[in-house]
Amino acid sequence: MPSSLPLKQFRSVGGFWGHYQSALASKGLIHQWNQIVETGRLQNFLDVADGKSGTHQGYRFNDSDVYKWLEAAAYSQVLNPNAAVEAAIEQAIQAIIAAQAQDGYLFTLIQLNKPDWKWRNLVHMHEMYCLGHLIEACIALNQLGDSRLMPVALKAVECITNTFGPDKRVGSCGHPEIEVALYRLWQETGQKKYAELADWMIDCRGQRPSPFEEEFNNPSENCIVDLDRCCEWKGGKYYGEYLQDDKPIREQDTIVGHSVRAAYLYSAAQLSAARRKDQNLQSALDQIWANLTEKRMYVTGGIGSTGDGEGFTADYDLPNLNAYAETCAGIALAMWARRSFESNPSTDAIDVLEKVIFNGILSGTSLDTTSYFYDNPLESRGNTERQPWFGCACCPPNLARLIASITDYAIQSDTKTLYIGFPLECEFMLANGLEVSIKTQYPHKGEAEIKVKALKPTRYRLALRIPDWAEEVTTTLPGAQPAEYEEGFAVFDEVWEGERTLAVEFEMEPRILSSHPKVLENLGRVAIQYGPTIYCAESLSESDAPQRINLDLSEDIQLGSARSKGGAPTLEVQALRQSDDDGPLYEYDQEPKIVQTALKLIPYREWNGSGKSYMQVWLRV
Ligand SMILES: [Zn+2]
Structure with missing residues (x-):
């Protein structure tokens, strides 16, 4: 059964995650500590x-x-x-x-x-x-x-x-x-x-x-x-669903109640099912997981769509403007996904883990890790911004522990195999003495170089996850047999000797996502994904708000330049914007004034970087 590597075996973490980790060490943790004291x-x-x-x-x-x-x-x-x-x-x-x-x-x-x-x-x-x-x-x-x-x-x-x-x-x-x-x-x-x-x-x-x-x-x-204020008390009786206490876990098949409680509980239940080899518990967890990820999860990986009870509502009920999707709930989902993967190493859980980490969790923090979202809506009309702290401040330190231990989520190993869930720029040593260094600009680019150094010939498997979003994948390891494919991983079963480098390329193209028609909010709309990153349109002014826009997808989406050195690329797409601000409130028989415009999309996790803004993930077409 794979598990994460002790953090002490890492020599460095750089690139995308190195930025977050060093910001946390130099700013975020001190900022949070000051809040804890004050x-x-x-x-x-x-x-x-x-x-x-x-x-x-x-x-x-x-x-x-x-x-x-x-x-x-x-x-x-x-x-x-x-x-x-x-x-x-x-x-x-x-x-x-x-x-x-x-x-x-x-x-x-x-x-x-x-x-x-x-x-x-x-x-x-x-x-x-x-x-x-x-x-x-x-x-x-x-x-x-x-x-x-x-x-x-x-x-x-x-x-x-x-x-x-x-x-x-x-x-x-x-x-x-x-x-x-x-x-x-x-x-x-x-x-x-x-x-x-x-x-x-x-x-x-x-x-x-x-x-x-x-x-x-x-x-x-x-x-x-105060009974009236208890979420566990509804209509004059006990409401066990709120805390997943309505029936034994082995009889549960739907995700209900408070989302953080649910995902923490099922993370533990997953550890329990694996430890006891309990098939009944595992099959209940598989059903709950399927209900969550197939019917109740946002495209950002956010979970728990309503602020009323901070939890789940019904299948396909995924409002964008009022999405709750608490940062902690995303973190709890990543934890559950990690435990699912450890119990049954397939890439299904990592696909969810990657989606929520790169989108619905990181949206919870500013790039400098000192301001935070508690809830992570997929649409904004200029009325919300990240805060330095909260009265109920569960999210900021939860973000901090996830960022500081991100290696636990990306890289796992057991006696036979090194699993790379997603490329993370880092250097580490395995228990068998193999030294591994990964160079990558992921998630901004799909390439990675994985160098393995062996002081003596060592047989070990390297399993690289093929992301669900990648249409083409190229792997090159000189002198190796072609990779075998196993549960979504490309597996290299090698005797490592000297220094060898596996070059990886996941083809990254802007992908257009649509959702199930039962998600009424998203009818006639699409979301744009590039690599694991979900993009959004954002504007500081109401007159340029993405809510006024229809995408024109007759032309390809183009890759634009990054907004900062080493940052994520932007995406450029053609759009039609409704521009008439001077007319009356209502008007007979008038065609709306439409202006062709080039729209720049940015990663959803980076929205609100300049404060309150208009934003949409699901864009009208
Ligand atoms: Zn929280």
């Missing part, structure tokens, strides 16, 4: 350590932002060390250690404001959700040789198992996350009990009686303050 997120830990009470600031789940930031910072320090980030990591570690209670409990809202509410409101409180992010941060630091937080993580799990478990109280967290963290802790420590606890949580979800539903039987006893 908004009281760090202070909550310090106040617990000082024995204060009643001073908690912000949302109940704010601890998780500190942990997610810490995880991202730990990854970032490997290839892009920064002294200010190092100092902030130190502050975070000290604060976390000092805030943990004797019994391992750590959740600053309850420690500061509601000590008698501990483990009483699992449906809302996010206690285990936050501990899950704590565990992931501890693992990230541990892998880099700083094990000071590992005892904190292990003690936190002990605190959970003192109360919850097969022979104890049934319960997990309303917001999944602890499950993924427990599988990672099992992988990190080799201790099966952590995976077994996660398996049990996966198996309990959706069973009746539901511990979450039971909390609503006696709301005041369980500290549920």
